[in-house]
Amino acid sequence: MQQKLWTISELADEYEISARTIRFYEDKGLLEPQRVGANRVYGYKDHARLKLILRGKRLGFSLEEIKEFIGLYNTELDPEQTGQLQFLLKNVREKVSVLKQQQLDLAMTLDELMKIESECLSRLEDDSLTVS
Amino acid sequence: MQQKLWTISELADEYEISARTIRFYEDKGLLEPQRVGANRVYGYKDHARLKLILRGKRLGFSLEEIKEFIGLYNTELDPEQTGQLQFLLKNVREKVSVLKQQQLDLAMTLDELMKIESECLSRLEDDSLTVS
DNA sequence: ATCCTTATTGACGTATACGTTAACTTATTC
DNA sequence: GAATAAGTTAACGTATACGTCAATAAGGAT
Numbered sequence: 001m002q003q004k005l006w007t008i009s010e011l012a013d014e015y016e017i018s019a020r021t022i023r024f025y026e027d028k029g030l031l032e033p034q035r036v037g038a039n040r041v042y043g044y045k046d047h048a049r050l051k052l053i054l055r056g057k058r059l060g061f062s063l064e065e066i067k068e069f070i071g072l073y074n075t076e077l078d079p080e081q082t083g084q085l086q087f088l089l090k091n092v093r094e095k096v097s098v099l100k101q102q103q104l105d106l107a108m109t110l111d112e113l114m115k116i117e118s119e120c121l122s123r124l125e126d127d128s129l130t131v132s
Numbered sequence: 133m134q135q136k137l138w139t140i141s142e143l144a145d146e147y148e149i150s151a152r153t154i155r156f157y158e159d160k161g162l163l164e165p166q167r168v169g170a171n172r173v174y175g176y177k178d179h180a181r182l183k184l185i186l187r188g189k190r191l192g193f194s195l196e197e198i199k200e201f202i203g204l205y206n207t208e209l210d211p212e213q214t215g216q217l218q219f220l221l222k223n224v225r226e227k228v229s230v231l232k233q234q235q236l237d238l239a240m241t242l243d244e245l246m247k248i249e250s251e252c253l254s255r256l257e258d259d260s261l262t263v264s
Numbered sequence: 265a266t267c268c269t270t271a272t273t274g275a276c277g278t279a280t281a282c283g284t285t286a287a288c289t290t291a292t293t294c
Numbered sequence: 295g296a297a298t299a300a301g302t303t304a305a306c307g308t309a310t311a312c313g314t315c316a317a318t319a320a321g322g323a324t
Contacts, residue, residue, distance in 0.1 A: 055237045060192010089252040120221040
């Protein structure tokens with residue numbers, strides 16, 4: 001089974017980012033495409049990573065934080081290395097607690113905005129009654 | 133009933149940010165403290181706003197976006213101004229859709245991290261069995 | 265052959281979000 | 295009254311995350 005491969009501009013088009021951005025992420029160690037001559041070629045793994053990066057960005061994380069994230073996903077789980085496992089576990093749990101705080105913040109903010117929304121709606125209804 | 137008031141360093145201490153940061157937020161139009169002579173004095177409203185600002189930052193929004201947010205909260209809901217109401221409603225709905233996307237991103241990420249966590253845990257158990 | 269497209273590597277420019285330092289005023293304590 | 299603490303403005307510095315050239319190379323299309 002052949003692996004699907006992408007050029008840099010194909011990836012850029014798909015995710016609506018610039019090629020510059022993709023190269024920049026590589027510079028920062030977030031992507032590691034193969035080369036064909038001088039040209040970059042991206043496989044499934046890179047594709048998935050880029051998706052992860054953009055999700056991280058939507059959540060407001062810095063590229064450095066996203067790099068740590070990727071590290072968590074990519075850690076080889078060597079069962080012999082109990083120390084490594086515990087280190088990973090600790091890091092994962094820290095990220096989880098940050099994300100859970102974000103969930104709380106999000107829930108609060110959404111709640112408030114939806115109150116404003118329904119307030120708007122009821123006032124617009126009142127308006128339409130007045131006008132008609 | 134007397135209003136509680138804060139100095140800049142009291143606010144800074146409470147939220148664990150620098151006075152410079154608080155002044156910067158004022159510069160950008162996010163805060164509008166009173167003055168006593170040259171000194172800034174913050175009331176309940178400023179206190180609440182700062183809380184809102186920091187929540188926005190935890191969600192990864194820029195100060196400009198947070199300013200728009202504050203605008204949504206502070207819009208005077210004049211029922212005569214149907215146009216204004218519809219404009220507000222549109223903006224609120226746009227923010228809501230961004231936040232809902234964030235909720236999806238968060239849920240996905242948390243899900244993946246918690247899988248890694250339980251994977252860690254089960255491997256650590258295996259380890260402890262091996263050792264004992 | 266030459267032109268066009270797509271790619272590459274620098275290198276410099278820019279907006280955001282503050283940190284840091286300097287120079288100065290005001291209020292309080294010893 | 296001299297020192298210390300807390301505040302002010304102004305200005306420059308800095309890290310992040312790219313945008314924007316410029317110069318160059320490689321591969322097809324006409």
